[in-house]
Amino acid sequence: QVQLVESGGGQVQAGGSLTLSCAASGRTLSSYRMGWFRQVPGKEREFVAAISLFGRNTEYADSVKGRFTISKSNAANTLYLQMNSLKPDDTAVYYCAARIGSSGAYYSPVEYAYWGQGTQVTVSS
Numbered sequence: 001q002v003q004l005v006e007s008g009g010g011q012v013q014a015g016g017s018l019t020l021s022c023a024a025s026g027r028t029l030s031s032y033r034m035g036w037f038r039q040v041p042g043k044e045r046e047f048v049a050a051i052s053l054f055g056r057n058t059e060y061a062d063s064v065k066g067r068f069t070i071s072k073s074n075a076a077n078t079l080y081l082q083m084n085s086l087k088p089d090d091t092a093v094y095y096c097a098a099r100i101g102s103s104g105a106y107y108s109p110v111e112y113a114y115w116g117q118g119t120q121v122t123v124s125s
Contacts, residue, residue, distance in 0.1 A: 001026055001027065001113075001114060002024050002025070002026045002027040002029075002031075002032065002098050002114050003024065003025045003026045003114075004022050004023070004024055004079075004096050004097070004098065004114055004115065004116035005022070005023045005025075005116055005117065006020060006021065006022050006094065006095065006096055006116040006117065006118060006119040007020070007021050007022075007023070007119060008020040008021050008119060009094060009119030009120045009121045010120075010121070010122070011122040011123075011124065012086055012121075012122070012123055012124070013123070013124055013125075014086060014087055014088055014123055014124065014125050015085060015086065016086050016123070017082070017083060017084045017085075017086065018083045018086065018121060019080060019081070019082050019083070020036070020080065020081040020083070020094055020096075020119060020121070021078055021079070021080055022034075022036075022078060022079035022080070022081075022096030022116055023077065023078050024077045024078065024079070024098075025077070028074060028077060029072055029073075029074050029077050029078070029079060029098075030053060030054065030074040031053075031100075032053070032098035032099060032100065032114075033050065033051070033052055033053055033098070033099050033102065033106065034050065034051050034070075034072060034079045034096065034097065034098055034099075035047065035048070035049065035050040035051070035096070035097045035098075035099070035106065035107075035112060036048040036049045036050075036070060036079075036081045036094060036095070036096055036097075037094070037095045037097060037109055037112075038090075038092035038093065038094045038095070038121075039092055039093050039095070039118075040091065040092045040093075045095070045109045046061070046092075047061050047106075047107035047108070047109070048060070048061055048064055048068065048070075048081070048094070049061070049064065049068055049069075049070035049081060050070065050106040050107065051070045051071070051072055051079070054074070055071060055072050055074075058070050059106055059107070061107070063089070064083075064090075067083065067084050067085045067086075068081060068082065068083050068084070069081070069082040069084075070082075079096050081094070081096075083121070086121075086123045087123060088123045088124065088125045089123075090121060090123050091121060091122050091123050092120075092121060093118040093119065093120050093121075094118060094119050094120075094121055095115055095116055095117075095118045096115070096116045097109070097112035097114060097115045097116070098112060098113065098114040099111050099112040099113055099114075100113055
């Protein structure tokens with residue numbers, strides 16, 4: 001199985017940028033379809049972005065489309081989330097996740113078998 005560790009979170013002012021990383025170990029990321037999710041206290045975990053096995057196909061939540069970019073480096077065994085034009089509503093704990101199969105909804109957390117511990121992103125107005 002794969003182990004995932006996020007980094008790159010922090011505090012930033014509205015309009016700023018951050019890049020999150022998700023380092024994988026144990027298995028190569030080319031074996032997994034990957035996703036980023038986020039969660040705020042009292043709310044369900046929310047889909048942010050997803051990427052296919054070799055990075056050719058990506059999907060985004062409407063709320064981040066045009067501002068966030070998901071990418072992966074199978075050579076570095078790392079998943080990334082470039083976040084631009086950040087808004088206070090983007091404040092959350094961000095998680096990377098890996099799923100094995102290709103069926104099911106890429107935007108549903110239940111389809112993902114492996115999760116990182118999360119990294120906090122705080123956007124101030």
